[in-house]
Amino acid sequence: MNSSLVVDVAIAGGGIIGLSLALELRQRGLSVAVMERGHAMSSASWAAGGMLAVNDPQNPLKLLPLCIRSWALYPSYLARIEALSGRPVPLRTQRALQEQKPEGGLGGTATAAEIAELAPGLDPGGHSFAWLDEGSIDPNDLREALPAAVRAAGGTLLEETEVLSVETTGRGIVVETLRERISAGMLVNCCGAWAGGRRLGGVPVEPVKGQMANLRCAPELLRCVVRTAGVYLVPRGDGRVTIGATLEHAGFDETVESSLIRPVIDAALRLLPEASLPSPLDAWAGLRPGTPDDLPILGAAKLENCWHATGHYRDGILLAPVTARVMAQAMLGETPDVSLDAFSPARFGSD
Ligand SMILES: Cc1cc2nc3c(=O)[nH]c(=O)nc-3n(C[C@H](O)[C@H](O)[C@H](O)COP(=O)(O)OP(=O)(O)OC[C@H]3O[C@@H](n4cnc5c(N)ncnc54)[C@H](O)[C@@H]3O)c2cc1C
Structure with a gap:
């Protein structure tokens, strides 16, 4: 009963x-x-x-x-x-580098010197970035x-x-x-x-599946979020850099498929060449509530x-x-x- x-x-x-x-x-x-x-x-x-x-x-x-x-x-x-839980929940980052179109639009373009300060490990490639004042948590x-x-x-x-x-x-x-x-x-x-x-x-x-992975990287090489149209990198400050994500309409399936997360990992490694991919792969998937x-x-x-x-x-x-x-x-x-x-x-x- x-x-x-x-x-x-x-x-x-x-x-x-x-x-x-x-x-x-x-x-x-x-x-x-x-x-x-x-x-x-x-x-x-x-x-x-x-x-x-x-x-x-x-x-x-x-x-x-x-x-x-x-x-x-x-x-x-x-x-x-x-205060209620007695457990720390810090902001892990306080700024983000957002890829912007060549014509700008998000504010001032981040200079090489500015990028070198918070993201010395970043290889911008052909991307142009703007600074955003936004945080991240783990x-x-x-x-x-x-x-x-x-x-x-x-x-x-x-x-x-x-x-x-x-x-x-x-x-x-x-x-x-x-x-x-x-x-x-x-x-x-x-x-x-x-x-x-x-x-x-x-x-x-509707569920919208996202696959994610962790890379490893010396914390001082990346201390802000980096976001391009194809990938984002979120450093946790302890050697983990969480990267994502796929956008898939796959019902309620939550399995990791390495063939789909691999292009995201490759894009992240191009931006952060000194990062490494742990073996075995540290990857997972979740379901966004889409409308x-x-x-x-x-x-x-x-x-x-x-x-x-x-x-x-x-x-x-x-x-x-x-x-x-x-x-x-x-x-x-x-x-x-x-x-x-x-x-x-x-x-x-x-x-
Ligand atoms: C890969 C990925 C990356 C993301 N990155 C970001 C990000 O960087 N920033 C950001 O802001 N958001 C991000 N999101 C989105 C964010 O995670 C979601 O929008 C948010 O977690 C939704 O929270 P929720 O509580 O509604 O859903 P959930 O966390 O999914 O919780 C819903 C809960 O309801 C329970 N439930 C379902 N049916 C029943 C039932 N009948 N009875 C009882 N319980 C039930 C489930 O078990 C589940 O625990 C991301 C999502 C994914 C998947």
């Missing part, structure tokens, strides 16, 4: 989005339970590069206000997680820290607890899992690439008392603090810091 739990808000999905929202709601005094099918922070939120790429030219323009607000929230977000740092912070804040985190069904009642919702029945005032769908499942309301989220317009889905679902916070595609690490904040504001009837009009689930007509 299932045991029973009663909370203000039930959150489906224990990735960075669900857990960050749980923290924000706890800060506002609400009781929360996060239900995670597997282990928290083990899906896209662990696989990610960790770039906080506010001004990535590949981002849709409509995303910019959310990106800017989230980057502004990052210092207090990390400080809170560190998602591995959050893997333990974020779940610990949620628990320390008084949130309930139920792992190996898959949401099987959701029913609305007059006053809230009832969530069935194999282990527990959870009654809550509201439910939030934070299931990442799996958020489109019918039982969670049918939003158009038809590359924008997240944030707002009320059709189903009463249910909400969506998903579809963060390539930027969920960056967007976690602002998502937590604007979702909490919307759910509590406040005006969100950033208008959610462009991110409404209703824009697809499906939910």
Whole structure:
């Protein structure tokens, strides 16, 4: 017989989005339970590069206000997680070299002398780069820290607890899992690439696979992110340089295929010739929650008392603090810091 739990808000999905929202709601005094099918922070939120790429030219323009607000929230977000968990989550880099078109457009072109200071190991080849003031974190740092912070804040985190069904009642919702029945005032769908499942309301989220790898390199040779159209390099400051990523529509497959990651590795080695590839290959894959317009889905679902916070595609690490904040504001009837009009689930007509 299932045991029973009663909370203000039930959150489906224990990735960075669900857990960050749980923290924000706890800060506002609400009781929360996060239900995670597997282990928290083990899906896209662990696989990610960790770039906080506010001004990535590949981002849709409509995303910019959310990106800017989230980057502004990052210092207090990390400080809170560190204070609650007792684990450090540092910014591993504070600047990025972004490839720009020969005609410029991103700001001043980085000079050879500037590049030599933060990236003496970089061989720019034919690329022209501009500096961006953006940070990066190592998602591995959050893997333990974020779940610990949620628990320390008084949130309930139920792992190996898959949401099987959701029913609305007059006053809230009832969530069935194999282990527990959870009654809550509201439910939030934070299931990442799996958020489109019918039982969670049918939003158009599709998995977009990304394969990643670690190179080894003396830390002083690269101390900033480097991003070109074909590859990015994210130094961790300890000899690892995380590189990525492929963009594949391959369903829910999460296997590494060396024939597909190899061109990414070759492009990275051309930019950082003194780096080496560990043997065996240190590579992995994750599933980005993609949407038809590359924008997240944030707002009320059709189903009463249910909400969506998903579809963060390539930027969920960056967007976690602002998502937590604007979702909490919307759910509590406040005006969100950033208008959610462009991110409404209703824009697809499906939910
Ligand atoms: C290769 C790669 C590189 C990336 N690089 C970056 C980057 O540099 N910067 C950046 O900002 N973003 C990056 N991203 C994007 C970022 O990782 C995602 O946008 C973000 O992690 C999404 O977080 P999430 O919590 O929505 O999803 P996830 O972390 O995938 O979490 C969703 C969770 O829901 C659980 N779940 C699913 N169904 C159920 C159910 N029925 N019941 C209970 N639980 C369920 C899953 O088990 C999973 O743990 C990258 C992603 C990938 C794959």
